Each structure stands twice: as C-alpha cells, then as structure tokens.
Amino acid sequence: MIKGLLFDLDGVIVDTAKYHYLAWKQIADELKIDFKLKDNELLKGVSRERSFEIILELGDRKMSREERNEYCRRKNIIYLEYINKMTEEEILPGVNEFISDAKKNAYKVALGSASKNASIILTKIKLKDPFDAIIDGEKVSEAKPNPEVFTKCACALGLKNEECIVFEDSAAGIQAAHNANMLAVGIGTKENLPKADMHLYEFEGINVQKLIDILGENPEADTI
Ligand code: B16
Ligand code: MG
Numbered sequence: 001m002i003k004g005l006l007f008d009l010d011g012v013i014v015d016t017a018k019y020h021y022l023a024w025k026q027i028a029d030e031l032k033i034d035f036k037l038k039d040n041e042l043l044k045g046v047s048r049e050r051s052f053e054i055i056l057e058l059g060d061r062k063m064s065r066e067e068r069n070e071y072c073r074r075k076n077i078i079y080l081e082y083i084n085k086m087t088e089e090e091i092l093p094g095v096n097e098f099i100s101d102a103k104k105n106a107y108k109v110a111l112g113s114a115s116k117n118a119s120i121i122l123t124k125i126k127l128k129d130p131f132d133a134i135i136d137g138e139k140v141s142e143a144k145p146n147p148e149v150f151t152k153c154a155c156a157l158g159l160k161n162e163e164c165i166v167f168e169d170s171a172a173g174i175q176a177a178h179n180a181n182m183l184a185v186g187i188g189t190k191e192n193l194p195k196a197d198m199h200l201y202e203f204e205g206i207n208v209q210k211l212i213d214i215l216g217e218n219p220e221a222d223t224i
Pocket of ligand 2: 012
C-alpha cells in the first residue's frame with residue numbers, strides 16, 4: 001500500500017535545469033569546451049562533481065581533483081546568482097495543488113534531491129512547510145542511481161521503501177527509485193524516460209488517488 005510520495009526537486013517542482021545549464025555553459029566557454037543545450041540532459045539528476053566530469057569528458061579534457069573542485073565552486077557561485085532571484089512563480093504547474101491533495105489524503109511527502117542547494121531553492125519558492133522530510137545533496141554521500149536519497153526519505157517518513165513512490169525527471173533518478181524497490185513516475189516522455197512505470201507531462205489536473213490507483217493496479221500503465 002502506498003503511503004508516501006517522494007519528489008525530486010530540479011525538473012519536477014521547479015525547472016532549475018536551465019540555470020544549471022547557463023552556469024555550466026559559462027564555465028565550459030571559459031575552458032573552450034563545446035557544451036550544448038542537448039548535452040545538459042546528461043547532467044540531470046547527477047551530482048555537481050559528476051556533472052563537471054561529464055563536461056570535461058565532452059571536451060576530452062583532464063584535470064586534477066583540486067582544479068575540478070575549484071571549477072565546481074565557481075559554477076555554484078554563478079548558479080546561486082540565478083537561484084537567488086527565484087520566486088514561487090517558478091513552481092511548475094499543478095505542483096502546489098498536487099502536494100496539497102496528497103496531504104489532505106494523509107499521504108506523507110518528502111523531497112529527495114541530489115542538489116546541495118535544495119534548501120535555498122525551497123526557501124526562495126516558499127515550499128518548505130509541506131514536506132515531512134527533506135533529504136538533499138547535503139545529506140547523502142552516494143549520487144543517483146544509488147538508492148540512498150530515496151531510502152533515506154522512506155526512513156525519515158517512517159515508511160518501508162515499497163510503501164513509497166517517486167516522481168523524477170531524470171533517468172538516474174528513475175533507476176535510483178527502482179534500486180530502492182519503489183515505483184517511479186517519470187515527469188517527461190516515454191522516449192526520455194523509458195524505464196519509468198508511468199509518465200506525466202505535468203501535475204496540472206492530476207488527482208493523487210487516481211494516479212496511485214492506476215499505478216497500483218497496473219504498474220505498466222502509460223501516460224495519464
Ligand atoms: P547542486 P535533482 C540535481 O537535482 C540536478 O538535476 C542536477 O543537474 C545537479 O547537478 C544536482 O542536482 C546537483 O545540484 O549543484 O545544486 O548541488 O534533480 O536531484 O533535484
Ligand atoms: Mg531532477
């Protein structure tokens with residue numbers, strides 16, 4: 001029986017991928033590495049450090065750990081300039097209503113994000129209060145697709161892993177959910193997230209109970 005809903009942050013609650021891209025692009029340009037918008041897909045859901053390693057691989061470049069850390073630190077300063085301007089207007093369509101619907105129906109709700117900036121983002125968009133637990137990049141040591149972030153969410157909610165479902169926009173996150181023995185709803189398309197158990201384009205107009213019923217009855221269910 002499903003009792004908990006676990007939400008990824010970037011790409012599910014807000015679209016911060018565009019800010020990650022702009023910040024990484026600035027760093028890549030400086031390093032004369034060709035980094036395109038489509039390459040940004042590779043960075044979704046993965047840690048800051050791994051993101052930079054992927055960018056270096058795209059440019060066929062190598063760097064010491066110290067240098068990599070310095071570029072990551074600088075990328076985050078640029079990223080924070082964008083994040084600090086965020087408001088609740090940037091919450092994706094239907095998210096507030098969907099989370100309220102979940103809470104009214106006594107589901108527990110947690111945030112499970114790879115981002116070390118999750119807490120700042122939630123404060124900026126004024127969406128901290130509804131979460132019964134927040135597990136972010138500051139609280140995990142293993143990156144998705146390792147299940148750590150979601151198993152810690154379930155534990156913080158006092159639930160078993162299989163009592164939780166995950167909402168994710170990244171392939172690494174869908175795999176992390178499955179590795180935790182949880183069903184995963186992909187926020188995106190079947191093409192982008194072929195392993196998700198169900199797909200949603202967005203939360204607007206989605207009824208929590210109906211979604212859980214469909215997922216529970218038929219885990220192979222398609223987009224609703
Ligand atoms: P930060 P999520 C992830 O957040 C992003 O999808 C990913 O692109 C980013 O590299 C990662 O957070 C780390 O972010 O640099 O803020 O610690 O999708 O797991 O909420
Ligand atoms: Mg995400």
